[in-house]
Amino acid sequence: xxxxxxxxxxxxxxxxxxxxxxxxxxxxxxxxxxxxxxxxxxxxxxxxxxxxxxxxxxxxxxxxxxxxxxxxxxxxxxxxxxxxxxxxxxxxxxxxxxxxxxxxxxxxxxxxxxxxxxxxxxxxxxxxxxxxxxxxxxxxxxxxxxxxxxxxxxxxxxxxxxxxxxxxxxxxxxxxxxxxxxxxxxxxxxxxxxxxxxxxxxxxxxxxxxxxxxxxxxxxxxxxxxxxxxxxxxxxxxxxxxxxxxxxxxxxx
Amino acid sequence: xxxxxxxxxxxxxxxxxxxxxxxxxxxxxxxxxxxxxxxxxxxxxxxxxxxxxxxxxxxxxxxxxxxxxxxxxxxxxxxxxxxxxxxxxxxxxxxxxxxxxxxxx
Amino acid sequence: xxxxxxxxxxxxxxxxxxxxxxxxxxxxxxxxxxxxxxxxxxxxxxxxxxxxxxxxxxxxxxxxxxxxxxxxxxxxxxxxxxxxxxxxxxxxxxxxxxxxxxxxxxxxxxxxxxxxxxxxxxxxxxxxxxxxxxxxxxxxxxxxxxx
Numbered sequence: 001x002x003x004x005x006x007x008x009x010x011x012x013x014x015x016x017x018x019x020x021x022x023x024x025x026x027x028x029x030x031x032x033x034x035x036x037x038x039x040x041x042x043x044x045x046x047x048x049x050x051x052x053x054x055x056x057x058x059x060x061x062x063x064x065x066x067x068x069x070x071x072x073x074x075x076x077x078x079x080x081x082x083x084x085x086x087x088x089x090x091x092x093x094x095x096x097x098x099x100x101x102x103x104x105x106x107x108x109x110x111x112x113x114x115x116x117x118x119x120x121x122x123x124x125x126x127x128x129x130x131x132x133x134x135x136x137x138x139x140x141x142x143x144x145x146x147x148x149x150x151x152x153x154x155x156x157x158x159x160x161x162x163x164x165x166x167x168x169x170x171x172x173x174x175x176x177x178x179x180x181x182x183x184x185x186x187x188x189x190x191x192x193x194x195x196x197x198x199x200x201x202x203x204x205x206x207x208x209x210x211x212x213x214x215x216x217x218x219x220x221x222x223x224x225x226x227x228x229x230x231x232x233x234x235x236x237x238x239x240x241x242x243x244x245x246x247x248x249x250x251x252x253x
Numbered sequence: 254x255x256x257x258x259x260x261x262x263x264x265x266x267x268x269x270x271x272x273x274x275x276x277x278x279x280x281x282x283x284x285x286x287x288x289x290x291x292x293x294x295x296x297x298x299x300x301x302x303x304x305x306x307x308x309x310x311x312x313x314x315x316x317x318x319x320x321x322x323x324x325x326x327x328x329x330x331x332x333x334x335x336x337x338x339x340x341x342x343x344x345x346x347x348x349x350x351x352x353x354x355x356x357x358x
Numbered sequence: 359x360x361x362x363x364x365x366x367x368x369x370x371x372x373x374x375x376x377x378x379x380x381x382x383x384x385x386x387x388x389x390x391x392x393x394x395x396x397x398x399x400x401x402x403x404x405x406x407x408x409x410x411x412x413x414x415x416x417x418x419x420x421x422x423x424x425x426x427x428x429x430x431x432x433x434x435x436x437x438x439x440x441x442x443x444x445x446x447x448x449x450x451x452x453x454x455x456x457x458x459x460x461x462x463x464x465x466x467x468x469x470x471x472x473x474x475x476x477x478x479x480x481x482x483x484x485x486x487x488x489x490x491x492x493x494x495x496x497x498x499x500x501x502x503x504x505x
Contacts, residue, residue, distance in 0.1 A: 202321035269458025318448035
């Protein structure tokens with residue numbers, strides 16, 4: 001009898017742990033920003049990201065060692081359409097799950113370009129330019145096959161309490177979304193707007209930078225840039241936000 | 254220095270039209286500190302001006318209270334078709350310029 | 359003090375390092391630098407500013423001064439002063455009848471909840487002044503700018 005009870009409890013919990021429930025209704029990141037920030041994001045001229053997109057567009061065609069992005073990929077509007085919506089993804093050549101920035105950096109370096117450091121203007125510019133080509137398209141990452149283990153790691157991290165404040169991502173972004181924290185509404189934590197121009201940073205940044213800031217916010221050690229933990233979390237978040245339209249390049253407070 | 258300029262595709266003679274400009278610049282206040290606690294030196298765009306029809310039609314003196322990647326919208330009366338240019342300089346002598354063609358209907 | 363020195367005076371006058379809670383500065387010296395001591399007329403300036411600025415690093419501002427903007431009667435300059443900023447002199451915009459419309463939009467920094475002051479200089483040595491309060495919310499997770 002007791003074992004049956006355990007089974008009744010364990011099975012639903014296991015199912016929930018396997019594919020945890022998502023917030024309902026699903027709300028995009030911009031819905032938790034002020035009207036001014038939303039207006040800025042929607043204005044293709046005034047959105048500061050446009051400066052980096054312009055730079056990305058120039059880099060796309062710029063020759064390096066006789067090669068360029070355009071040389072292989074042609075017109076980005078065609079070849080990159082839908083690409084950002086599928087990232088992070090397992091990259092067979094690199095043998096691991098990578099986010100869009102990492103894929104762009106790897107491609108750039110392997111095609112005659114310099115090594116692009118994390119959060120550098122050139123990397124953010126190219127990533128923003130590629131991400132723009134998927135604006136409005138639904139997030140649609142794959143967590144099958146070789147990506148599965150990374151997704152599970154990300155899921156586990158999402159529910160793990162960390163830091164002096166002893167909080168997990170779920171503590172705010174599932175249990176408290178829509179509520180106010182220090183005069184600001186807590187979002188559902190979807191990764192649809194990145195790379196984004198963050199008013200707080202007064203420059204663009206990647207999702208990795210934003211996640212590091214979250215860790216800092218609960219007084220936890222920040223995972224280093226490009227750490228497997230950050231990428232795993234990015235994959236889990238992309239899965240969790242699946243179906244939401246991409247807003248990149250976004251503006252956030 | 255990178256910037257973007259926007260004027261309406263055509264403008265009506267004698268009527269004011271909006272000029273929009275955004276400049277890529279950190280507008281470093283000099284108050285921020287880096288991760289090691291060292292003060293980041295001040296570096297701001299302090300002058301910006303617009304010329305059109307051979308004369309200066311807008312001038313701005315800026316302080317560190319202007320947000321990073323300075324953005325402005327101002328108005329100019331349409332006279333003749335021709336180039337409109339916005340130039341700026343920062344406190345280190347770096348300069349930038351963007352230009353557009355004004356088409357007067 | 360000449361008007362063009364208004365910004366230079368502002369940069370030098372106030373402390374180099376901000377206090378954690380910015381104090382409100384006396385802006386009279388800034389206004390006097392613009393008007394050469396004359397008392398500006400209150401009103402006649404439209405200040406568009408959010409009631410609550412989500413982040414003090416970038417606050418949208420539009421200033422509109424109703425004026426015929428003709429040779430005889432026009433706005434010559436719009437000056438923006440933020441009383442709680444470590445450097446209260448934010449910007450000066452120079453216009454003329456060639457502007458057609460005395461309206462400027464920009465994004466400013468606000469070091470805390472305060473009243474924003476705008477002084478307009480008009481042809482014929484006239485001045486107007488207007489103030490508008492704005493609340494500035496702070497970021498939730500304290501994220502050092504370098505992080």
